[in-house]
Amino acid sequence: MAVEATKIEEVLTGRVETYWYLVGKRLRKHRLAMLSLVVLILIILACIVGPYISPYKVSELGSTTEVLQPPSWKHPLGTDELGRDVLTRLFYGGRISLLVGFSSVVSALLVGIIVGAYAGYFGGFLDTILMRFTDIMFSIPVMPLLIVLSSVIPGAGVWKIVLVIAIFGWMTDARIVRGMFLSLRENEYVEAARAIGVSNNRIIWRHILPNSFAPIIVSATLGVGGNIIYEAALSYLGFGVMPPTPSWGNMLQNAQYAMAIAPWLVWSPGLAMFITVLAFNYLGDGLRDAMDPKLYR
């Protein structure tokens, strides 16, 4: 019945229901995922616009009377141990945290897709070598090596953190992509493409890859949240984004010692991070439900 109804709709509106159209339609029905999307857009907008509206500069030190002030009209989220406005720093910190989250996921995906695609498509010896290497990377305890790499690689930049997180983040993507390629390469359209002489690279990037986007997008969405936490953990330990550049993680670095006298320093960065990660997780879950053809039709 349902199928017939959509077919009729297709004919009446003249619009073909593509896979991605259906995914969007299902996602819009997932209330928590939509709410998460709205929350995320609001957070991102706040981090972009916030610094322009705020009357304070990000590293502007307050006078001695303004050190460790509790929330007030003048400073809605209070001030830190150097008299800096916490709300302003929260906006800037959000820019950094989101930037690290997104770009580390994108770089890890790039590596993961290349490794997984070639391993899955060509199989054989190349597959064995690449997947053994993936297994090795998987068997290394991540947190200690993250810490050591970020203390060894010179520089205090944000991009160093992105690189370090990406080095240990591509393996799951590689396995997912390899799995997709292993099953998709047996399809008729791949055989057809090969028969008319399309090159291997073109088959990989133009024919198979677009068909394996669904699990990649889900993993990427969940990955952004996870990497925001990784960055925060590294920064908390003192090996992440270096002050005075604020990130949600390094704003919490000193908060532990001030928690008895200034609990507001603990609440705001953590809550911002928690809500953001929660929203990414719900959105990822909603996307997984919307993209999984087994659950619908």
Add this chain to the structure above:
Amino acid sequence: MIPLFLGVALVTFAVLSLVGDPFAQMAINPRIKPEDIARLRHAWGFDLPWYLRFFKWFWSMITGNWGVSIFAGGKPVTELVARAIAYTLRFSLASLILAFVVGVPIGIYSALHQYTFFDYFFTFFAFFGMSMPTFWFGFILMMIFGLKLGWLPLGGVMTPGIETAPLFARILDQAKYMVLPVIVLSLFSMGSWMRYARSSMLEVIRQDYVRTARAKGLPERTVIFKHALRNALIPIITLLGLSLPGIISGATITETVFSIPGMGRLTVDAMLSNDYPVAMVCLLLESSLLIVGNLIADLLYAVVDPRIRYS
């Protein structure tokens, strides 16, 4: 498995080599003679080419000759690691048991009552746990239970001076120090146990044999516990194998937040202070546990599910 082990050893060795020569800093000190530094480097084998150093170290690692720490007063590595593992085990075992015993039954119950308030509530709880930055959650608990209410200590493993107290008082004291870290450690894994148990049970109760069991008039209890549950637990049991390495390797972040001298802290501290012998033992121990944990998961899978056969 053995090539995997060798590969892991080689990669960890390479990363540690990036940290550099532990005796390099001594050259700055004018009171240490260059000859002495050269002698030290020779004694520790740092004048050898890297591949010789790797095999020398790898061989002593396998033969159980783990050596002594360069710093930390030249204590044997075995002693340092054993002490750290003892602390880590206490926290990680308690949190694994707590997370499993609470998470799995709730997940199963959620699956049997899908789309009820209970299900929605604990689905939210699971997402809550999985999205919570552990160290921040630690701060919050410390602020509430340590500072505001004053019920529990903020960090550490025991009250200084308690060593001479009677046994029971000592146990009670150390248990107090365990409450907050164990809650923090178990929150994340509890959420994932719930999700795994729920989805695994949901998959099973849609199977034909469950319908058959119901159709032949078996009481619902028998259907759920005898037919569905046993099969739903298969993937969950294999996951236990995968959580084995975490029991030993500890959690660097939580250990830092609560100042616990466990494996996570020992590993990171040794790596950052160039204490090669300790750092390498820690890393290799942790990665071999990961490999063994995966193997156990695979084997368990075959044991509990007779449909799976490894040739």
